[in-house]
Amino acid sequence: NAGVTQTPKFRVLKTGQSMTLLCAQDMNHEYMYWYRQDPGMGLRLIHYSVGEGTTAKGEVPDGYNVSRLKKQNFLLGLESAAPSQTSVYFCASSDRAANTEAFFGQGTRLTVV
Amino acid sequence: GNSVTQMEGPVTLSEEAFLTINCTYTATGYPSLFWYVQYPGEGLQLLLKATKADDKGSNKGFEATYRKETTSFHLEKGSVQVSDSAVYFCASSGAGSYQLTFGKGTKLSVIP
Numbered sequence: 686n687a688g689v690t691q692t693p694k695f696r697v698l699k700t701g702q703s704m705t706l707l708c709a710q711d712m713n714h715e716y717m718y719w720y721r722q723d724p725g726m727g728l729r730l731i732h733y734s735v736g737e738g739t740t741a742k743g744e745v746p747d748g749y750n751v752s753r754l755k756k757q758n759f760l761l762g763l764e765s766a767a768p769s770q771t772s773v774y775f776c777a778s779s780d781r782a783a784n785t786e787a788f789f790g791q792g793t794r795l796t797v798v
Numbered sequence: 799g800n801s802v803t804q805m806e807g808p809v810t811l812s813e814e815a816f817l818t819i820n821c822t823y824t825a826t827g828y829p830s831l832f833w834y835v836q837y838p839g840e841g842l843q844l845l846l847k848a849t850k851a852d853d854k855g856s857n858k859g860f861e862a863t864y865r866k867e868t869t870s871f872h873l874e875k876g877s878v879q880v881s882d883s884a885v886y887f888c889a890s891s892g893a894g895s896y897q898l899t900f901g902k903g904t905k906l907s908v909i910p
Contacts, residue, residue, distance in 0.1 A: 689841075718897075718898075725902060726902060727887065727900045727901055727902035727903050728842075728887070728900040728903075729900075730897065730898075733897065743897075775841055775842065777842075786832065786844040786847060787842075787844075787898055789834075789841035789842040789843065790841050791839075791840060791841045792840075792841050
């Protein structure tokens with residue numbers, strides 16, 4: 686039972702490079718989320734999706750794009766990486782029902798130099 | 799909008815000490831409340847939750863009670879162990895909403 690799987694686990698980028706983070710869940714969850722975690726800031730929502738083919742902005746969406754072409758996958762893209770995007774990124778998913786828990790991936794540690 | 803405030807860390811306790819981590823929230827309506835735990839190098843995992851006022855969530859010796867009158871959801875454990883060392887996050891979901899709002903996290907270190 687894999688749950689939520691993120692790839693890659695670590696990545697170093699140069700400023701201006703692009704990359705895509707992949708999140709896959711096998712729990713048939715409707716909702717998926719991308720968060721970033723920074724020291725002293727907790728978790729902040731970047732983008733989220735309430736179903737296949739739909740995405741929406743969260744608290745800190747600038748510099749990121751997302752796509753949900755398949756229900757089980759949620760991709761986070763950085764078109765032109767900046768040092769301010771150095772962070773740990775977490776994907777999560779949850780069921781449609783309100784008040785249910787979110788399940789998190791193991792995280793991707795991204796460093797932009 | 800919703801917000802969650804939890805006590806600043808880090809918190810260092812000796813093994814078998816009593817733990818309290820304070821958490822208060824602001825929200826419209828009646829949110830569900832959660833405590834998540836993050837062990838070193840891992841993602842967050844649900845520790846406990848409460849979905850309505852006066853509910854008590856409990857798991858692994860940890861407890862938290864949903865207090866509507868004080869808008870609080872403090873985490874407690876009577877006797878901590880070294881294995882409890884982790885970062886603890888309080889979170890709320892808006893009424894009828896699936897989005898979580900997190901506190902900034904409290905790092906707990908338990909020393910033998």
